[in-house]
Amino acid sequence: MPKYYKQTRLLIAVDCIIFGFDGTELKLLLVQRGLEPEKGKWSLIGSFIRESEDFENGAARILNELTGLEGVYLEQLHAFGRPDRDPLERTISVAYFALIDINQYERQINTDFHAEWFPIQKTPKLIFDHDQMVVMAKEKLRYKAAFHPILFELLPEKFTLPQLQSLYEGIFDTAFDKRNFSRKIQSTKLLVKQKDKDKESSKKGAYYYKLDKRRYAAKFHAFLNFIPNPDNLK
Amino acid sequence: MPKYYKQTRLLIAVDCIIFGFDGTELKLLLVQRGLEPEKGKWSLIGSFIRESEDFENGAARILNELTGLEGVYLEQLHAFGRPDRDPLERTISVAYFALIDINQYERQINTDFHAEWFPIQKTPKLIFDHDQMVVMAKEKLRYKAAFHPILFELLPEKFTLPQLQSLYEGIFDTAFDKRNFSRKIQSTKLLVKQKDKDKESSKKGAYYYKLDKRRYAAKFHAFLNFIPNPDNLK
DNA sequence: GCAAAAGTGTTATCACTACACCCATGG
DNA sequence: CCATGGGTGTAGTGATAACACTTTTGC
Numbered sequence: 001m002p003k004y005y006k007q008t009r010l011l012i013a014v015d016c017i018i019f020g021f022d023g024t025e026l027k028l029l030l031v032q033r034g035l036e037p038e039k040g041k042w043s044l045i046g047s048f049i050r051e052s053e054d055f056e057n058g059a060a061r062i063l064n065e066l067t068g069l070e071g072v073y074l075e076q077l078h079a080f081g082r083p084d085r086d087p088l089e090r091t092i093s094v095a096y097f098a099l100i101d102i103n104q105y106e107r108q109i110n111t112d113f114h115a116e117w118f119p120i121q122k123t124p125k126l127i128f129d130h131d132q133m134v135v136m137a138k139e140k141l142r143y144k145a146a147f148h149p150i151l152f153e154l155l156p157e158k159f160t161l162p163q164l165q166s167l168y169e170g171i172f173d174t175a176f177d178k179r180n181f182s183r184k185i186q187s188t189k190l191l192v193k194q195k196d197k198d199k200e201s202s203k204k205g206a207y208y209y210k211l212d213k214r215r216y217a218a219k220f221h222a223f224l225n226f227i228p229n230p231d232n233l234k
Numbered sequence: 235m236p237k238y239y240k241q242t243r244l245l246i247a248v249d250c251i252i253f254g255f256d257g258t259e260l261k262l263l264l265v266q267r268g269l270e271p272e273k274g275k276w277s278l279i280g281s282f283i284r285e286s287e288d289f290e291n292g293a294a295r296i297l298n299e300l301t302g303l304e305g306v307y308l309e310q311l312h313a314f315g316r317p318d319r320d321p322l323e324r325t326i327s328v329a330y331f332a333l334i335d336i337n338q339y340e341r342q343i344n345t346d347f348h349a350e351w352f353p354i355q356k357t358p359k360l361i362f363d364h365d366q367m368v369v370m371a372k373e374k375l376r377y378k379a380a381f382h383p384i385l386f387e388l389l390p391e392k393f394t395l396p397q398l399q400s401l402y403e404g405i406f407d408t409a410f411d412k413r414n415f416s417r418k419i420q421s422t423k424l425l426v427k428q429k430d431k432d433k434e435s436s437k438k439g440a441y442y443y444k445l446d447k448r449r450y451a452a453k454f455h456a457f458l459n460f461i462p463n464p465d466n467l468k
Numbered sequence: 469g470c471a472a473a474a475g476t477g478t479t480a481t482c483a484c485t486a487c488a489c490c491c492a493t494g495g
Numbered sequence: 496c497c498a499t500g501g502g503t504g505t506a507g508t509g510a511t512a513a514c515a516c517t518t519t520t521g522c
Contacts, residue, residue: 008284012242183476203474440501
């Protein structure tokens with residue numbers, strides 16, 4: 001029951017840029033589009049918004065439908081509205097980016113989508129303006145990660161310093177000195193050293209750490225300087 | 235001609251949070267709403283999006299209609315989509331924030347709107363979720379201003395260091411040491427000292443400065459640390 | 469016993485903070 | 496001549512960056 005007369009009404013979609021980290025590389029979860037136009041091509045996961053659904057709910061819903069996960073880190077990225085972005089009919093897309101622990105992703109949760117992880121450097125061409133969304137999401141992730149302890153969302157509950165460092169190095173595409181990195185991370189007091197070690201990736205083994213959740217919540221919005229040299233960022 | 239069947243189509247509006255600085259205080263440009271519901275109440279300036287109009291264009295258009303200005307600094311803030319945010323009919327709002335040189339604002343440009351500047355601390359209650367938009371815009375402005383030389387967009391072409399400092403002090407709601415402030419600002423090499431002085435606000439007069447536009451463009455995306463003590467920001 | 473990765477400490481440099489006095493002018 | 500706001504320098508402190516060797520253990 002339209003109340004504002006003579007105004008254009010448009011389709012609204014929510015699309016999710018889903019990041020995961022496999023211990024070595026940053027990855028993106030993509031699906032093969034199930035409907036025309038561009039059926040069969042690679043795409044971000046998305047859905048039209050429902051009648052009485054918030055964007056945030058919509059994003060959480062499609063994320064859950066695809067991965068089986070709940071309580072995932074989600075943040076609105078940007079609203080995309082170029083009139084011709086969907087050639088079939090004008091559609092607004094509100095894009096969200098999500099950070100998930102890749103190990104918790106359940107491959108079999110939903111066979112409606114053909115979903116696949118792609119290394120961030122080797123993503124296929126995506127439909128519509130989804131490539132632009134991915135570029136923007138990568139920038140925002142970098143930007144945020146430079147000052148906020150956001151990257152822990154990509155890691156499992158227990159992780160090692162070398163893992164954390166290689167995550168940061170992947171995001172910022174640069175190498176850090178491990179002594180300085182360790183000192184800086186420890187100085188945040190966000191980590192709690194565990195008694196056990198990860199023996200997978202080395203003979204000596206690296207100590208596991210967990211997040212101090214209290215401090216993490218408190219410091220999340222603080223400005224911290226995680227990366228050594230600001231000039232590394234354009 | 236709808237092509238995606240059985241999907242909901244919604245109204246899309248663009249709303250602008252317009253900041254200005256009068257030399258002393260940060261201000262917000264608000265209008266009295268011209269249509270029902272909530273007619274006559276204070277509101278951000280906004281408009282439904284047109285058939286083949288981008289968000290960015292839409293924001294620039296309404297900004298121009300209201301203020302007469304072109305080439306204004308505009309940045310997308312957030313898309314707001316709570317189903318009940320407009321009680322009459324569900325409407326998505328894509329909010330932009332704008333920084334303008336208040337001196338260039340032309341009061342007479344558009345009498346369709348009753349527009350008024352309000353000190354940021356003394357804004358009236360706004361319709362719908364516009365108060366929330368303002369809060370978010372203030373946060374984002376602070377956040378960006380802490381690392382990017384964005385506040386120059388609020389100043390006239392020629393300005394003095396004391397003016398600049400009081401702008402920063404207003405934004406961060408704190409006082410800075412003028413010697414340290416001056417040194418830090420100068421170290422960015424973004425400013426070019428002029429030969430003439432502003433004699434309005436003091437007997438001795440303060441030198442005017444202009445932005446070095448080349449360096450400004452180059453450094454805009456760089457991370458700089460404009461504010462003295464990071465702990466001042468939550 | 470050796471290769472491979474983890475862990476750890478020191479020094480030099482730089483950036484930031486705190487702080488106080490002189491200057492120019494209009495009235 | 497004095498009140499007002501503008502402009503400048505320095506010393507102490509804390510954070511960052513550069514840098515190399517020892518430890519553990521699986522093979």
